[in-house]
Amino acid sequence: MKEIFEWNRFLFNDLPAIFLVEVLVRALIMYVIILVALRSSGKRGVKQLSIYELVLIIGLGSAAGDPMFYEDVGIIPAITVFIAIIFLYRITTWLSGKNKKFGKILEGKPVTLITNGRFSIENFKKENLAQTEFFSELRHQNVEHLGQIRIGIIEPTGEISLFFYEDKDVKPGLPLIPEVFSKSVMLISEQAVYACTFCGDTQEIGKGLLKCPVCKRNSWVKAINNKRQS
Template sequence: MERLSDVLFSGSQTEFLLEIFIRTFIMFLLVLLVLRLLGRRGVRQLTLFEMAMIISLGSAAGDPMFQDDLPISYAVIVFMTVVLLYKGITWIVMKYRPMEKMLEGAALTVVQDGMFALEEDRDLTFSKMEFFSELRNLSVEHLGQVREGVLEVDGTLSVLFYEPSQVRFGLALFPSRYREISGYHGPGPFACMFCGKVIKEIPVGKECPRCSRNRWALAMNTQRV
């Protein structure tokens, strides 16, 4: 118990504990004020550039909260500089499209015509399972229901669906149906578990004619509920 007390309070000064409370309270209000001035954004709407800015603000706010040799005025100067930089860079981004792409990236097509877009695959930082999870959250049962899916710069997924009458066979997204078939000789169609290509019969050699992979699952064509 004495050891725990040493870990928690060793070397602490009682009068400085109150100062830490006051400093933390002030810095917290300053952070809220700055974020309010920068505009309303949800966490999922933040771009990479905005995340870097918030991390900078957090770093600048943290030290003055408990270091008595750092006046709060230093943090205020840092905040003002970050806000000016943010406003300036935002203006530049609005004027010059290449700068926006460099700082924030570009939207990527993930699903096209019920299949994964192979040409964008090398640029993706998400795993297929993460995309499956995002699509499942949108009540998508299989890729055949999706006409186009785009990964936005803020990490969200935007989806256009086929009309019910146009739903095609596609790769299942739920674990109960996303299962590799082995030695299966029943009727198809079948979907490539990598790219979502659907074929009526598994070809000789079992390689997908689109991506050259060789893992297959039964395709499905249920409509969205």
Template sequence: MSAEIVPLDLPRMFLGDFSPLFFAEIALRTVVIFGWLLLLLRLMGKRGLAQLSPLELAIVIGLGSAAGDPMFYPEVPLAHAMLVLALVVGMQRLLAWLVIKNETVETFVEGTPVELVRDGVMSGRALDRSNLSREDLFERLRVAGVRQLGQVQRVYFEQDGNLSVFLHSEDAPPGLPIVPPWDLEAPVSVMEGRQSDLACTHCGTVSPVNGGPVPPCPHCGRVAWTQATTDPLGGGSRGSGRDGGDHRLGLGGPLGGGPGTTPG
């Protein structure tokens, strides 16, 4: 401990050696840094936030930093940290109220759901927007019991970074196999068509082929096909995986248009 610091000096502990106007500077610094942090967290995307919203993560970081420094830095007065904590909590309450009252603020702070899959077809633009690769999507779908994309009606990337997966409640059409994981066993490429359904390995579109060289995918334009399947685990059944329906919300049956990004 420095010789200039007198232990238990209450004026130094609470006020420090600063002008009272410095409290206004602290308030301005807190507002600027909090807003900047919130913007950076929104740009970081939902994938990096786990199950915390950008606002909640900003609160955790802001409170942790403000509460930590005055605990062991003698030059940081307690009153300054207390003001920062109060401002952070106050801004959180204000933003929470604005999120409820104003849809524009809610969209900025929490984002919107993004539709990743529609009727077994992936949206490349939606995956790019969500900073997800096909392998990331397949991994999460396998956890939901999906074996091939034909089982899937809709997949939404929610504001909290989780996926909502809606499955066919009845027999599922053939689709692109995602089991086993492609890192372990990549799907066999098909270059010559025959009387069968082929699945595009880039977007999941299923198209019947009657023979000859395979055409470009009508959805994404790629020439990358594999055999479509109803059940890559064997048996040739057209089951939908687990109990059918939505992995998170328990919804089965046909779906209409929903919010988010339309594949294409």
């Protein structure tokens, strides 16, 4: 019967310590196999993973690690898994290049989230994006307010592509800087151009309450129209 904290099992899986030498050799072999496999997948480095690459890495992960230190997992079955996964990866990427429909189903397609300095709220809902997360992405790309953006698209990889207005065309927009954004109000006391905190629509408002004509909410923040810093 097994007991807990049997040190030989706990530390060495009941194997002689010399097995560690085999572990080193196994790790070396698997390391080379992983390198060869990833190179033969046709990928270089990875910046943003496509869904295929993610599947590839998850698929290879366990097959790569287990034979390094499980004495009852052989190297050859792991190599077979590698060959199969790489083969499938190549087939699916080839198919999605050949057949646009197939690609769209598996990868998703680019979705326009910002048009003319305002959120396309219908698409935004569909994409299931948190506004705070999206704001953070935009700030990463040095966007201070929505009025700087002509078109914003979320790519199938999750990356965000932005097309900016020329400086002279930048218009007042929803500020993305937290300190400014947090000063949103419902009751407006001073005439200015305001941006809806939900959809980014801008309106010149005098005093009082106003429902956003686009999304029907009524939380506003003063719009800013700074140019882009290059």
